Amino acid sequence: xxxxEQDPGPLSVPEGAIVSLxxxxxxxxxxxxxWYRQYSRKGPELLMYTYSSGNKEDGRFTAQVDKSSxxxxxxxxxxxxSDSATYLCAMSQYGGYQxxxxxxxxxxxxIP
Amino acid sequence: DADVTQTPRNRITKTGKRIMLECSQTKGHDxxxxxxQDPGLGLRLIYYSFDVKDINKGEISDGYSxxxxxxxxxxxxxxxxxxxxxxxxxxATAPASGTGELFFGEGSRLTVL
Numbered sequence: 411x412x413x414x415e416q417d418p419g420p421l422s423v424p425e426g427a428i429v430s431l432x433x434x435x436x437x438x439x440x441x442x443x444x445w446y447r448q449y450s451r452k453g454p455e456l457l458m459y460t461y462s463s464g465n466k467e468d469g470r471f472t473a474q475v476d477k478s479s480x481x482x483x484x485x486x487x488x489x490x491x492s493d494s495a496t497y498l499c500a501m502s503q504y505g506g507y508q509x510x511x512x513x514x515x516x517x518x519x520x521i522p
Numbered sequence: 523d524a525d526v527t528q529t530p531r532n533r534i535t536k537t538g539k540r541i542m543l544e545c546s547q548t549k550g551h552d553x554x555x556x557x558x559q560d561p562g563l564g565l566r567l568i569y570y571s572f573d574v575k576d577i578n579k580g581e582i583s584d585g586y587s588x589x590x591x592x593x594x595x596x597x598x599x600x601x602x603x604x605x606x607x608x609x610x611x612x613x614a615t616a617p618a619s620g621t622g623e624l625f626f627g628e629g630s631r632l633t634v635l
Contacts, residue, residue: 453626459623498564
C-alpha cells in the first residue's frame with residue numbers, strides 16, 4: 411500500500427464548476443500538507459500548504475486537512491480553463507529530515 | 523530567467539552510456555533534490571543535499587550518483603544508463619525552514635534506448 415493515495419483521474423469539468431481533489435494517507439506523522447500544480451511540460455509549483463488540521467483559503471482555492479481521517483482535499487471554485495493541469499498532493503513530517511511524499515497526481519481538464 | 527535551471531531539457535541516449543543532468547539555482551537555497559517522475563508512480567526522491575558537504579540517498583538511488591559542486595549546483599549522473607531509467611527528472615530546491623515547500627525546475631526528459 412502506498413503511503414499517499416490519489417485518484418489519477420482524468421477529471422473533466424465544465425468551466426465554472428466546483429472541483430474537489432482528494433488524497434488519503436497512512437502515515438500519521440505527516441504534519442505539513444501541500445498541493446502542487448503542474449502544467450504540461452513544466453515543473454510542479456506550490457499552490458497551497460497547510461500545517462496540521464483545518465482549512466486554508468486562497469482566492470478560489472481551499473485546502474482542507476482532516477488528520478483524524480487521514481484525508482486532505484483541494485477545492486477549486488469557479489474553475490477556469492487555466493486551471494487545467496495535474497494536481498499533486500504532498501506531505502511531510504515535522505522538522506529535521508525534509509522528505510516530502512507525493513501523490514501520483516490528478517489530471518484536471520476544465521472545458522470552456 | 524528561471525530560478526531553478528536544468529540542462530539538458532531533453533536527451534535521448536543508448537543503453538550503457540554515461541549521462542549527466544545538471545541543475546543550477548539562483549534562489550540561494552541550501553537544500554537541493556533530484557526527483558524522477560513516472561506515470562502512475564508520481565515523484566520519487568533519488569538524492570538530496572542539505573549543503574555542499576551533505577549528500578543523502580533517497581528512496582530510489584540505485585543506478586544514480588550525484589555531485590554538489592557548489593551551493594547553487596547539483597548534478598545527477600547515470601553511470602551506465604538502462605531503459606527503465608527513461609523518465610522525467612526534476613531538480614528542486616528548498617529553504618531550510620523545514621515546511622516541505624519545494625521549488626522545481628522545468629524538468630529534463632531522458633529517454634534511454
